[in-house]
């Protein structure tokens with residue numbers, strides 16, 4: 001299951017995984033774009049099983065409903081969740097729930113979705129969650145109230161949300177260990193990629209020169225198909241341990257084959273990890289609930 005897989009890196013990751021035999025579930029806000037992305041996967045890979053689900057991560061009620069549909073589509077067994085969807089460089093915007101939009105879509109919606117998909121994930125032997133960050137997380141800050149920042153800057157909000165992706169991974173690893181659950185969580189960043197992330201919104205919000213400059217740079221960067229391999233390795237390599245961070249191994253981590261990369265130290269700061277976890281639990285109505293202990297069967301000896 002891959003969020004934001006109607007286009008860009010997510011769509012390419014869906015194609016790679018389908019080619020490897022995975023049953024892929026594509027999630028995005030538009031039913032039509034989701035259907036056409038699933039059709040594209042089936043066109044590329046004749047034997048592919050690909051379906052789509054509407055999920056606007058900026059609307060927690062919709063995330064809840066989407067989790068139920070995904071659970072049903074996956075037959076209550078979800079091996080892999082890639083939290084890839086993202087927005088960048090938006091003008092000040094609030095989500096359906098009233099939260100700053102980068103925080104809401106890039107982090108909180110994924111936090112809620114992951115929590116709601118836990119029963120299906122834990123129904124498989126070694127489930128894994130991949131959170132997608134960016135090399136730009138190095139510029140991110142741990143604000144006390146990221147859902148309602150006092151001063152807003154469109155790029156800073158994006159950097160902060162990509163730092164949150166790493167903090168979320170560490171929170172998930174800590175939580176799974178505390179509850180002795182076999183859930184693996186890792187982070188991946190794709191490098192610099194030729195998609196319309198940010199440039200599209202800069203264009204539609206009147207920042208045409210900035211959009212043109214960014215688009216000009218983007219076309220020199222890695223293709224979505226090449227960049228998606230980092231996500232695929234993070235999702236499938238059995239030698240990657242919980243909490244690890246993967247990115248492209250070329251110069252400045254812009255492109256290249258996926259390797260383990262370094263994250264900013266504050267991305268694993270225990271206090272920041274716990275702070276974001278507690279805030280997200282509260283804002284998203286506690287999606288993470290430890291599974292109820294299974295009652296001993298009559299034949300089980302004490």
Ligand SMILES: NC(=O)c1ccc[n+]([C@@H]2O[C@H](COP(=O)([O-])OP(=O)(O)OC[C@H]3O[C@@H](n4cnc5c(N)ncnc54)[C@H](OP(=O)(O)O)[C@@H]3O)[C@@H](O)[C@H]2O)c1
Nearest residue numbers: 004005006007008009056057084085086134192193195197
């Ligand atoms: N491109 C880069 O250079 C780069 C670099 C570092 C990290 N990343 C990260 O890689 C990930 C994918 O980026 P990309 O470049 O592939 O971007 P993209 O081409 O703009 O694709 C973004 C995807 O996210 C979906 N999305 C947007 N808003 C959403 C919402 N409210 N709810 C659910 N889905 C939503 C979009 O769906 P719609 O099309 O329907 O809106 C689309 O499928 C992001 O997390 C991004 O931060 C990208």
